[in-house]
Amino acid sequence: AFNANVAAAQSALNAFIVTTPEKALDAARATDARRAAGQPLGKMGGVPIGMKDLFATRGVQTTAASHILEGFTPEYESTVSQKLWDAGAGMLGKLNLDQFAMGSSNETSYFGNVISPWRRKDGGNAPLAPGGSSGGSSSAVSARLCPAATGTDTGGSIRQPAAFTGISGIKPTYGRCSRWGIVAFASSLDQAGPMARDVRDCAIMLEAMAGFDSKDATSLDMPVPDWEAALSGDLRGKKVGIPREYRMDGMDADVAASWDQGIAWLRDAGADVVDVSLPHTKYALPAYYIIAPAEASSNLARYDGVRYGLRDLPEGANLQDMYAATRAAGFGAEVKRRILIGTYVLSAGFYDAYYTQAQKVRTLIAQDFKNAFTLCDVILAPTAPTAAFGLGEMVSDPLAMYLNDVFAVPASLAGLPAMSVPAGLNREGLPLGLQIVGKAFDEQGVLNAGLAIE
Numbered sequence: 001a002f003n004a005n006v007a008a009a010q011s012a013l014n015a016f017i018v019t020t021p022e023k024a025l026d027a028a029r030a031t032d033a034r035r036a037a038g039q040p041l042g043k044m045g046g047v048p049i050g051m052k053d054l055f056a057t058r059g060v061q062t063t064a065a066s067h068i069l070e071g072f073t074p075e076y077e078s079t080v081s082q083k084l085w086d087a088g089a090g091m092l093g094k095l096n097l098d099q100f101a102m103g104s105s106n107e108t109s110y111f112g113n114v115i116s117p118w119r120r121k122d123g124g125n126a127p128l129a130p131g132g133s134s135g136g137s138s139s140a141v142s143a144r145l146c147p148a149a150t151g152t153d154t155g156g157s158i159r160q161p162a163a164f165t166g167i168s169g170i171k172p173t174y175g176r177c178s179r180w181g182i183v184a185f186a187s188s189l190d191q192a193g194p195m196a197r198d199v200r201d202c203a204i205m206l207e208a209m210a211g212f213d214s215k216d217a218t219s220l221d222m223p224v225p226d227w228e229a230a231l232s233g234d235l236r237g238k239k240v241g242i243p244r245e246y247r248m249d250g251m252d253a254d255v256a257a258s259w260d261q262g263i264a265w266l267r268d269a270g271a272d273v274v275d276v277s278l279p280h281t282k283y284a285l286p287a288y289y290i291i292a293p294a295e296a297s298s299n300l301a302r303y304d305g306v307r308y309g310l311r312d313l314p315e316g317a318n319l320q321d322m323y324a325a326t327r328a329a330g331f332g333a334e335v336k337r338r339i340l341i342g343t344y345v346l347s348a349g350f351y352d353a354y355y356t357q358a359q360k361v362r363t364l365i366a367q368d369f370k371n372a373f374t375l376c377d378v379i380l381a382p383t384a385p386t387a388a389f390g391l392g393e394m395v396s397d398p399l400a401m402y403l404n405d406v407f408a409v410p411a412s413l414a415g416l417p418a419m420s421v422p423a424g425l426n427r428e429g430l431p432l433g434l435q436i437v438g439k440a441f442d443e444q445g446v447l448n449a450g451l452a453i454e
């Protein structure tokens, strides 16, 4: 049934880059066999999921939604996807995304934008962005094409698309999920996580995805808790911090109302609500848009026409010409913009003014959170400053697009677990998300607060 729905919805949503119906069926059959033999089914036994096309999958094209990787079929499997298959899950297909996970609307994909299944109440059929970069994941889960999907989050790419489409998604503490086999964007920020219909499903899937991996030098060597077993929406004795700097001038009235509603729900669940300050918040976005492109410019240097995917070798060309031609043809405009910014901020003469400065700001932001967490257990804020915007509305204005990440990037820079859960609709009938940020390693506290809201 899921395979049929995926095929039927493809022209309307463009959520998948390739589909793998046999793989989903294989997992279902294997689960049936295990059930018949009285064997344990696994945490994800038989569950058909979507895989963001940033995860390397053995024998299945892996593109990062870029022309430069078109036709690249890895000989290896990412650690996270392997863990999901080991837990019994099956793959419906590879999900569309912003090219190299750079974007907030899924409009930078080489394979065309994804369309959200949502529409404005009085908006006719005007298509909306599913958020990004995990827009294929958010659209597919929201449209019920799959019960859950993987996402990755460098500066909000799990949380913002989850918020735009009325689903849940958690970015765990940096290091919880192995980055091995995930196409690298900004290695000090990239984290995988689940996107699903509710908090419980996220807890189950995250447990299957997380765990130490010696192949990732920044992998956390810590046991993976049974988050599902300890789920509880009872927040008595817990303190929820409300960061005053997030209440920005001119904040969207519906977003502010949903935030107030979330505060009331957490109070009802027994939590005490306290005011906290994250004084360096306003520097987070500029710091992120220096650090992430800097790391991207280094990571993307490997796409040279020699080792992966596309090769553009003009008649009589030398090696330099091949690099240039391959990159000119293979990378999209947003990816080129990031490589240029990244190369600039790392160049001699500008390094200290931009890159070093941004790294210092990053430390201050992490310290802000540490200070706040002496007063509270979790922090509650909106996930994004607006509900979903229309396709084409923002794409010509990169700065406006970057501003949509304003509430998401601080937790990324600090490496903290952060989740978006649905929190009502705005007056146009579109979903709004609330974000819960926790202390490092306290996914449980984040999930529990999420459960109290959903």
Ligand code: GLN
Residues within 6 Å of the ligand: 101, 102, 103, 104, 132, 133, 152, 153, 154, 155, 156, 157, 158, 185, 292, 405
């Ligand atoms: N929208 C942000 C960016 O474009 C975040 C992307 C992400 O988390 N992968 O960089």
